[in-house]
Amino acid sequence: MTERNPDTLMEKIVSLCKRRGFVYQGSEIYGGLAGIYDFGPRGVELLHNLKAAWWRANVYDKENYYGLDSGMFKNPRVWEASGHTSGFSDPLAECRKCNTRVRVDKELAKVGVVADEKMSEKELNDLFDAHRGEITCPQCGKKDFTAVRAFNLLVKTNLGDFTSTGSEPVYLPGEACQGIYLNFKNILDTLQPKLPFGVVQIGKAFRNEISPRNFLFRLREFEQADTQLFIKPHQNKDAYEQIKQDRWNWYLAIGIREENLRWKQHENLVFYAKDAWDIEYNFPALGFDELEGIHDRTDYDLTQHQQFSGIDLRYTDPETGEKFVPWILETSVGLSRMSLAVLADAYTEDDLGGETRVFLKFKPSIAPVKAAVFPLLKNKPELVAKAREVYQMLKKEIPQIVWDDNGNIGKRYRRQDEIGTPFCITIDFDTLGETPEMQDTVTLRDRDTGEQQRVKIDELVELLTKAIKV
Ligand SMILES: [Zn+2]
Numbered sequence: 001m002t003e004r005n006p007d008t009l010m011e012k013i014v015s016l017c018k019r020r021g022f023v024y025q026g027s028e029i030y031g032g033l034a035g036i037y038d039f040g041p042r043g044v045e046l047l048h049n050l051k052a053a054w055w056r057a058n059v060y061d062k063e064n065y066y067g068l069d070s071g072m073f074k075n076p077r078v079w080e081a082s083g084h085t086s087g088f089s090d091p092l093a094e095c096r097k098c099n100t101r102v103r104v105d106k107e108l109a110k111v112g113v114v115a116d117e118k119m120s121e122k123e124l125n126d127l128f129d130a131h132r133g134e135i136t137c138p139q140c141g142k143k144d145f146t147a148v149r150a151f152n153l154l155v156k157t158n159l160g161d162f163t164s165t166g167s168e169p170v171y172l173p174g175e176a177c178q179g180i181y182l183n184f185k186n187i188l189d190t191l192q193p194k195l196p197f198g199v200v201q202i203g204k205a206f207r208n209e210i211s212p213r214n215f216l217f218r219l220r221e222f223e224q225a226d227t228q229l230f231i232k233p234h235q236n237k238d239a240y241e242q243i244k245q246d247r248w249n250w251y252l253a254i255g256i257r258e259e260n261l262r263w264k265q266h267e268n269l270v271f272y273a274k275d276a277w278d279i280e281y282n283f284p285a286l287g288f289d290e291l292e293g294i295h296d297r298t299d300y301d302l303t304q305h306q307q308f309s310g311i312d313l314r315y316t317d318p319e320t321g322e323k324f325v326p327w328i329l330e331t332s333v334g335l336s337r338m339s340l341a342v343l344a345d346a347y348t349e350d351d352l353g354g355e356t357r358v359f360l361k362f363k364p365s366i367a368p369v370k371a372a373v374f375p376l377l378k379n380k381p382e383l384v385a386k387a388r389e390v391y392q393m394l395k396k397e398i399p400q401i402v403w404d405d406n407g408n409i410g411k412r413y414r415r416q417d418e419i420g421t422p423f424c425i426t427i428d429f430d431t432l433g434e435t436p437e438m439q440d441t442v443t444l445r446d447r448d449t450g451e452q453q454r455v456k457i458d459e460l461v462e463l464l465t466k467a468i469k470v
Pocket residue numbers: 095096097098099100137138139140141142
């Protein structure tokens with residue numbers, strides 16, 4: 001196997017994603033739109049599989065976690081309460097010598113300082129001032145910057161504004177998790193869960209990024225998968241450690257190699273937070289950077305919404321009758337970023353039959369196509385008929401099965417390897433009974449080894465179902 005080359009890997013992944021229908025540039029025929037990508041037929045299946053695996057781990061495999069799907073548009077007061085209209089910005093500073101603008105959070109990160117995205121302009125300036133001596137202009141090398149100006153990332157809309165004054169804009173969600181806080185009381189009142197309990201959601205988020213970049217890493221529109229665990233005040237420590245462990249293990253379970261993951265603790269917390277860690281992934285072209293955030297947020301979110309809405313959001317302890325605002329432990333990951341990590345981790349080049357080949361070594365449970373079914377030759381009706389029969393039979397049990405009769409067998413293997421299809425099934429003349437003892441068997445080719453074995457058609461469903469199990 002060839003070494004993973006961090007310098008060219010991103011280019012290769014972008015090219016493969018386009019070539020094989022994973023990811024396209026948004027509005028491509030019009031020249032595109034910065035920071036927007038579309039998931040193609042293969043990409044959307046990968047995304048579905050990742051979401052399903054995530055949902056299973058965070059809802060079905062737990063007893064006290066509840067799913068939610070809240071509306072994207074929210075009362076404008078929500079974003080005031082959450083701090084997004086004042087904080088939540090791209091912080092920029094300008095070099096006084098050459099007028100180059102820098103992203104302050106990125107420059108701070110280079111010297112090992114993490115700035116929280118929800119920091120206010122003042123918090124950012126304090127942090128920047130404390131580290132000015134370490135930060136040099138990437139253009140001229142001077143250390144003379146203006147104060148930090150924060151450019152708000154919320155995307156405004158004109159929903160419900162029929163006067164065109166735009167006085168109180170409705171925003172697209174800057175993060176998906178707010179819907180969970182807004183429905184906390186509804187869930188309490190309707191399902192009567194006892195603490196600790198979790199509410200989870202997968203939802204879209206929009207950010208007016210000044211410089212979207214690095215393919216799926218930093219986008220203007222993306223999906224987030226969030227969990228919020230509501231707990232009793234001060235009972236955060238053990239639960240937080242457990243969540244951190246669970247989330248780390250989940251990445252291993254979907255096939256991410258452990259050497260490409262690491263922990264990073266935030267040094268500079270927003271004032272209300274107790275602790276914050278990122279699971280970082282070794283992204284192509286970027287190196288280690290945030291994949292998922294795990295945050296110990298105290299009672300800040302619900303207290304803010306209680307104050308701004310005037311609605312009592314306290315929980316009543318069923319034993320003691322005591323009323324209090326629960327604390328929150330949060331996990332949050334962008335699914336586009338997760339897809340990029342999964343694609344990068346799966347990208348493999350090796351030598352097979354004297355040729356270099358590219359394949360995506362997805363864990364079968366997340367592969368967008370589980371198996372491809374081929375007739376050996378597409379101009380032999382009896383082969384095609386038998387292959388169609390096998391294809392239909394498999395598809396009933398395992399929906400992510402494709403039919404492929406385009407080009408010769410070698411080309412089909414190559415194509416399926418690049419999609420990451422773990423199994424290819426070929427119907428040949430032996431299947432039809434040319435060699436009597438092989439009647440009703442097919443060849444089953446393994447993606448990773450390229451090896452083929454003869455398998456009875458009757459055994460295919462069981463074999464595949466077992467192999468693709470999460
Ligand atoms: Zn400069």
